[in-house]
């Protein structure tokens with residue numbers, strides 16, 4: 001297994017989509033980190049003249065609440081990303097646990113876990129999340145919101161991990177390792193982890209996208225904590241002030257443009273990573289490597 | 295042979311019951327195990343605008359709300375009672391349009407959601423799969439790559455933002471479609487051309503948003519499935535034997551690549567339903583999603599609860615139908 | 631003569647991220663295959679057997695490319711150059727004149743259609759089926775003639791065993807009674823008893839219709855049992871051709887000698903000496919005789935020059951400087 005940086009370098013040199021995604025994502029992360037140097041706190045309003053079009057002083061314009069949208073968006077991007085990361089991390093814990101248990105234990109464990117798992121996949125979670133957040137609104141912070149989202153967002157990926165484990169169990173080296181007397185959990189750690197990790201990573205990004213998209217929906221409905229700046233709450237406030245009708249389109253333009261860029265580059269990262277990990281393209285590279293070598 | 299088929303059907307039905315069980319249990323637990331009491335919440339909201347309310351009247355209201363929500367007795371008794379009422383099709387009364395039952399409200403919204411969702415999902419699924427199949431089979435062609443890039447750009451955008459962009463673009467910037475609603479206010483519902491054309495015009499944008507995103511997903515999925523299937527030996531063999539391209543595409547490529555797409559549709563139905571709800575908020579389309587939206591703003595806990603439960607059952611049943619249709623396409627399920 | 635291969639070269643060309651690779655899988659093959667014979671092609675894995683037989687069937691798709699040479703079929707006393715055909719002519723030629731049984735034929739049947747439907751598709755690619763009932767009867771008769779149970783016609787592929795699927799693939803390939811059948815490892819994944827049945831089937835078909843069968847397999851025992859003549863392939867080239875008795879009893883090329891001597895014989899338990907080294911990469915094959923890095927008789931000339939194919943009176947041909955040292959000097 002090559003190191004993380006090896007894969008990164010390989011992808012950057014081969015894949016144009018990945019290059020685009022990598023640059024865009026890095027820029028967005030830097031942008032969100034700029035929030036630490038923001039001259040204004042996102043909690044205060046009327047710190048700048050309201051309703052200014054984007055100009056040289058205020059790159060993204062200012063909103064009707066007298067906030068500088070550039071700096072507001074740095075906070076919003078940071079919070080949305082943090083929220084996505086947190087949700088994905090929490091749901092990864094569940095899906096890794098369920099997927100690996102189901103895959104390695106098999107039998108009754110597998111059947112029961114997968115029945116529950118499939119129920120969670122099929123469940124329409126939006127109405128349930130609306131119910132939950134409706135009751136808890138005002139008491140939610142980003143962490144509790146991501147906790148509840150994680151509870152509903154693990155199932156699909158647990159299935160992926162399980163099928164990866166099943167295919168790994170079939171492979172030669174597992175049998176060899178069992179014959180040579182290695183303990184099962186040792187096999188898992190030493191031999192299988194390098195194959196499970198890439199899936200964890202690609203489902204991580206997918207799950208982030210799902211969680212951040214849901215955050216937008218819930219916030220627009222006013223079901224999240226609307227005092228925390230996120231991509232969703234920015235849209236919520238713009239709608240509350242009827243930004244479009246009063247012609248302050250940049251108030252919506254900024255979060256929409258940033259989320260389109262963000263989601264597109266995250267998605268491109270996932271697909272180029274998946275393609276990189278696909279056994280057939282892998283084979284292609286190995287073939288090349290051997291023919292290069294001789 | 296018969297047994298395998300029977301086993302398949304029984305398993306699918308059990309899985310459907312499991313979905314309903316898990317979903318309903320979760321919805322049951324939410325108001326009971328969260329630190330917020332929905333009764334208190336409702337009372338706060340009601341008394342917010344009335345300065346003086348009698349403490350006794352308040353107590354009475356509290357008790358009647360608790361009965362309404364089935365919050366009396368031990369949690370286990372509540373749980374049994376909850377199921378009992380569900381079996382009778384009773385989702386309780388709505389608070390905001392008291393005393394109309396939640397079920398009645400849902401019944402009036404349902405045709406709009408069902409109509410919108412059914413047509414747009416069928417269109418998106420068929421278009422996405424047919425065009426995706428062509429794009430996968432002719433993957434070296436220019437148009438296939440252009441379509442691929444387009445689907446790639448649309449697909450990852452969050453549903454709300456995409457629907458919203460469409461609304462802004464096609465109803466506001468270039469006002470060719472109405473901003474909201476399901477039909478023009480003046481037209482009288484019925485089987486007249488005015489009404490139908492108005493319904494179609496109003497439904498177009500919401501449907502377009504579901505179709506565009508759904509198309510992207512199906513297209514990308516099908517294209518990659520097809521590129522796997524065309525490297526199968528049975529395709530090569532048919533090509534060698536001189537079977538014409540269109541027949542290979544129809545009987546060999548699509549027939550095989552479609553199978554995972556049917557399973558996929560069943561798995562994604564919950565997500566598609568979420569999408570339809572979002573569409574309805576954005577376009578103020580008077581279906582279940584919009585009903586949920588109004589419930590949120592009028593603080594109608596009972597209605598939200600009812601919608602959640604109804605959605606779970608409806609989606610689970612729809613998934614069951616797709617699962618039961620699957621063997622028609624895959625002989626391996628029936629004949630083992 | 632049924633078909634003639636002249637100096638055929640077929641390469642896999644691919645380029646990824648600017649690095650071009652060329653796999654010279656078939657590199658200068660000359661062969662004449664006679665009518666009414668079973669011609670065996672032998673050689674270890676990756677030596678280019680499948681590539682050779684695939685070019686003979688005219689299935690040339692990227693990354694495979696014909697770089698040089700000709701394949702000439704004798705069709706009704708007329709010589710037809712395969713690569714000069716238009717694609718419609720190629721299609722007409724395939725299946726009616728040349729049938730091809732793919733390596734790994736177990737998976738050549740469409741899993742979601744009944745076998746009869748595949749028969750229909752393959753037939754309709756070449757002629758109209760006007761009378762479905764008569765066609766069905768024809769298929770039934772064909773299948774019965776081959777000794778297969780009649781139910782296979784209406785079965786789905788997953789309901790058939792591996793051996794049965796292989797036989798169905800053969801039935802599919804022979805529905806038009808083509809004069810040439812190309813069969814690539816038809817018995818490889820099958821167990822021994824089933825293997826024998828499938829081979830017998832091929833043999834019977836050949837005897838009855840008097841057509842030509844090109845049979846590719848790495849299994850020398852199969853060649854000993856069914857082939858009339860055998861060609862030995864090594865690293866993209868044919869190194870020896872002869873009647874089956876000549877190959878098995880009077881092998882002349884050092885590589886063939888190794889193949890033969892490593893065959894197990896009953897009652898003999900002496901350990902076999904393994905051939906040292908591994909077959910070369912076809913992306914970068916050695917100069918001269920491609921066998922020289924592993925050959926115990928290798929001489930200087932072997933490293934420089936490609937040994938020419940020389941023929942004895944009985945038609946036994948060998949491409950080896952050492953084996954032909956008397957003829958050369």
Ligand SMILES: Nc1ncnc2c1ncn2[C@@H]1O[C@H](COP(=O)(O)OP(=O)(O)OP(=O)(O)O)[C@@H](O)[C@H]1O
Nearest residue numbers: 642653655674675676677678679680681682693912
């Ligand atoms: N699609 C391809 N692209 C690039 N190289 C290929 C391709 N197919 C085969 N090759 C290479 O061409 C060479 C010959 O392959 P071929 O399949 O003809 O061998 P074979 O003798 O049939 O082997 P086997 O006994 O394993 O079937 C091998 O080195 C193989 O790696």
Ligand code: SF4
Nearest residue numbers: 919925932950951952
């Ligand atoms: S030509 Fe030379 S190297 Fe090749 S087989 Fe003969 S003796 Fe060996």
Ligand SMILES: [Mg+2]
Nearest residue numbers: 679680681733
């Ligand atoms: Mg082969």
